[in-house]
């Protein structure tokens with residue numbers, strides 16, 4: 001199952017639990033993760049950490065989680081079929097090394113944590129190096145594929161270019177658009193309502209965008225989360241997935257960068 005941990009003002013840190021195996025994605029801070037492990041009857045340690053990119057709100061909690069990864073608890077961790085034998089296992093792009101990432105990953109790499117397989121995708125663009133983690137496994141009781149996309153795609157929007165480049169970001173969004181339509185998108189921020197407000201201004205006659213905006217606004221009024229979001233829903237209502245060319249993508253990104261809401 002997937003656990004959601006709120007962090008900072010609008011971040012989500014994701015936890016993947018497969019029986020007693022526990023993996024954390026993008027721990028920008030650690031307090032709720034530490035509490036969870038201390039209070040859980042199944043989870044006693046952290047098998048590994050997955051990092052998407054080097055921004056502080058994604059890596060800031062790594063060092064405080066190291067004590068939970070020192071013991072060898074019998075959990076098997078493999079990278080491209082090779083057994084890893086010295087924890088802690090912190091996976092991420094090479095430019096995250098200074099924050100504690102010690103196992104670098106790239107496009108096409110395959111992680112195996114017990115019987116859970118996780119595929120690495122390069123989705124750079126928001127930052128110079130940015131990866132996403134894709135899994136589709138019954139072992140975590142998720143019948144749908146799951147993609148942890150960090151700050152690349154958001155509900156109704158996409159990440160800004162902050163150190164990366166717009167062409168790479170476009171390519172990354174295109175790559176995500178080719179995942180199975182039933183993929184659940186686990187992004188790292190709750191930005192959906194503002195993103196869709198922008199989308200309604202961009203496409204004032206689009207009923208599906210309007211409908212989704214009203215639904216999301218209601219959810220947010222009740223302080224409900226809008227994440228994960230379904231890729232098919234994003235394909236229908238997210239301006240950055242709906243656009244048909246790089247030129248249009250860049251134009252929308254520039255408009256959004258200046259948009260005051």
Ligand SMILES: [Zn+2]
Pocket residue numbers: 053055126151
């Ligand atoms: Zn970021």
